[in-house]
Amino acid sequence: MTGQASTETRYDVIIVGSGAGAMTAAVFAADAGLSVLMIEKTAQYGGTSAISGGGIWIPNNHHFQAKGGGDSFDKAWTYLKAAVGDRVDEARLRAYLEQAPRMVRELEQCSRVRFAVAEKYPDYYPHLPGALPGGRSLDPEIFDASVLEEEFDNLRPASPTTLLMGKIAWTARQAHKAMSRSFGWRFVLLGLMLRYRLDFKWRRKTDLDRRTALGASLVASLRRSLMDRQVPLWLRTDFRELLVTEGRVSGVRVERDGELIELHASRGVILGSGGFEHNQALRERYLPKPTNAAWSATPPGANTGAALEAALAEGAATDLMEHGWWAPTIAVPGEEKPRPIFAERAFPGSIVVNGRGQRFVNEAAPYLEFVAAMYRDNQATDGQSLPAWVIFDARFRFRYAMGPLMPSQIMPDDRLPADWLGNLYFKADTLDALAQQIGVDSAGLQASVARLNGFARTGQDLEFGRGGNVFDRYYGSVDVKPNPCLAPLDQAPFYAMRMDAGDIGTKGGLLTNEHAQVLLANGEVIEGLYAIGNTSASVFGTTYPGAGGTLGPAMTFGYIAARHLSGQR
Template identity: 70%
Template sequence: MTTQVQSQSAYDVIVVGSGAGAMAAAVVAADQGLSVLIVEKSDKYGGTSAISGGGIWIPNNHYFAEKGGNDSFDKAFTYLKASTEGKIDEERLRAYLEYAPRMIHYLETRSRVRYTVAEKYPDYYPHLPGSLPGGRTLDPELFDTSLLGDELNNLRKPSPSTLLMGRIAWTARHAHKAMAREFGWRLMILGLMARYKLDIKWRRKTKQDRRAALGSALIGSLRRSLMDRQVPLWLRTDFRELMIKDGRVAGIKVCRDGQMLTLEARRGVIFGSGGFEQNQALRDKYLPQPTRAGWSATPPANNTGAALEAGMAAGAATDLLDWAWWAPTIHVPGEEKPRGVFAERAFPGAIVVNGLGKRFVNEAAPYLEFGDAMYREHQKGGKAIPAWVIFDAHFRFHYAMGPLMPAQVMPDSRLRKEWLNSVYWKGDSLADLARQIGVDAGGLESTVKRVNEFARTGIDVDFGRGGNVFDRYYGDSNVKPNPCLAPLAKGPFYAMRLDAGDIGTKGGLLTNANAQVLHQSGEPIPGLYAIGNTSASVMGTSYPGAGGTLGPAMTFGYIAAQHIAANR
């Protein structure tokens, strides 16, 4: 639609969305002397970024180099070309690898954002050339939320699963140490609990931890950085359509407080408002079946694809619309969204089976590949949607799974009664458990017998679980010979349903190396930029490492802001 712009308010740059990429773009644009407005549909800022792990995948970063790490542009480029299988424009790959280290150095030196390197967190595809066993993923430092003042009330709250005891902030490094049961993990947890308990002045105001971690830390630090720059962020402001004048995107229409407003963007509009995973109609149109918005681990009623549809209406090209950032999820009654199951699948003593009672994937595989395997198996008739994670009493005592904390901390008697036969199922025998969940009993018993032999030898002949550095990252370092394999032998036995969920869609508006949205003709649409999940991922159908979503979102936000400033 072409509409003459009659602005009620004007800015140099308007950013749609308030996730990490959007906020990073706004910070950089403001530093370039541009007037900036952020508009956010929800009554909370931070989007999916705020409930994420907050990690960013930044090859050749200065944090790793300062610790003596050995990385390079060429190594990372070799790895990205291999993981994206030549399907992504090399100019975009080069732009990402060139500007990602600059972006995080910029934010560290000029904003409140603080990271440190996760030296032990390996790339997701250790078998590919150019991969590293650690050093490319950066983990947010804890952030003091008292710096936000009243704006803390508008920050999207983290998922309970990302907090220690559902309340205490801890970094991904803390969580890994506890999950892998590394030396000193119990003392570390006691220290975190003591820090929280002794902050008496803060706890008189709220039970929420003063410190934020993971995605909350990232978003909190970015929001404080925007406050330092007096950049306005409008909540409850719903983007409706692009305004185009003389072939150039010149602004947007929004609905705010029930009133339609026309906002002029003199230099550019940056879409950073997420994907379309909460729009069931678009899921049905583009994603593999079956698909449900209710399986997604992202905030309900947000990420509905409005920016995608507006870009397409303006003639934009698209790519990867049939892909999402797959992640298996568990539904917990009473919670606003399902919980993603990320690390727990690698713990020894739990397996995942289809409706035939058979394994179909390496349980410790990256969550993108795990979700893709669910669809591939289901399409072959393997009844893998839903899939079922199965474990025994020994696993239940020692390890967490979804909302179930280890029984040594939270025995079955302390679990919510409504969770039985909805969140978890329990049987005295494998046959009894199989009957309850509708899985073939013979297939399940045969699978468990086979896996128990793998646990004895330490070699998963079928899927190679625990056979690489990524698998072992979340394994139990005390379990030998394979930290990801243990027998299922002690009743009662447990099952939990895994849905084919996601942490966002992967496809979107096609962009170039400057984050400019491309028309179907191949030329940039003047004045329009897209980053994060609104754009087709620079990672293609791959997920090269932890932070492979937020890293590109923030990097191309940085690039977009710089490009707008350089072409004013």
């Protein structure tokens, strides 16, 4: 099915992209009796979804309801309106809140996809009305990818960031237990490592874990569901432009095996091929400066905005083009893309500073807000916050991870690659010597650390409120008192790592309506054309309401688009 030779060029639906949103659309379109073709420009399917955490933010979902959760449409509406305001058409917001729970329930009924509720993962803006301390984010269950058979080799490998020790699959719930050092966390790690080590038969084939989790689990279970339906997926098929007949999008032109092919779609085309973060020219045109595609944590060579540009050529409207799904990143020597830093910023015993050695943000803040603060401070300090620097001491180094650095109790410094020192991380016996190595103002850094150490003793961050809300404390260390996100930096040696203003995708894109149809500037629809995921402008406006705020809408509007073009309402 993948990449097989075929002379067929006519389908009911053509889907551009192979992430979770695109695959969800394909499942429901196929189940509506439509012939479906998926095309993917790279040699691997899954896109950014496969290397992500795989969570989906679904208010009022049935898993939380089954556990007695107190969510409702009205609570979610109150929260989203408080977060998003009037930035997004209310019809789109309402469509999302109404259809997202239905999408999950129906997807689990008809496919191999399974979720569990993350009861303790709070919404990202806990101070807003309608926010919940958990229950709206769903975590994919472990999926045995060996059932993919030959398709296992075409699955985009999970990012090392999402794997225990860079190789072992674990759920977000298991990762949280270990990172927060909650009761029983050592047994969780031991069980995961034993499960991997004892899988002798599979490990004779590959070092990759047979079990997938997070985004890899979501994509693998969706791909197996499409294989069950015999939906073809063409890899190495480069989308070039839209075909338009009498004002209606009727197909796509692609390049495959060096040949230009016209593929016709009688019902419609769904664009689900990601954003434009790997198109430096588009970044320079739209995103805040400075900007660099090399800072993005998404797969290089993908997400170049080809679908966006094709739709723009047909007069499509756009929105939110200056915004990204921001996340600070750390570049690792020899790796194809940098690693996003999500949880580690909340661990106690670290500090993030600009070139003046000054803090500029609550280190444990949501990742979108963190990078937004980097840009604001960079402007206010004449370029002193890009890059920023995370500083930590020997106590932190022993107990916690920071990007690719596993805790030194597992991976001491003498076991790290030699070329990482002075490149990936810097190390010195004093803060003054460390500041000189990384070009940060020494007096400013020492003063900032001294203030933070005082806050750690009292448990109150009087500058930025770190650890002062339920979201911050989610990844805090439960055995650190009185504030699980604050500990002093006072044990030499001291360490520093560079943080860039990275992203996990762009946020702006084609403007769509509540049916996922692409709109013209005058508000009329482009018949036959749909956009979902990061190809479309986010339904959440400039905000990021909770974990899974990218994949939740991508899959929901994939479901909506499939139902709409199949004639279901």
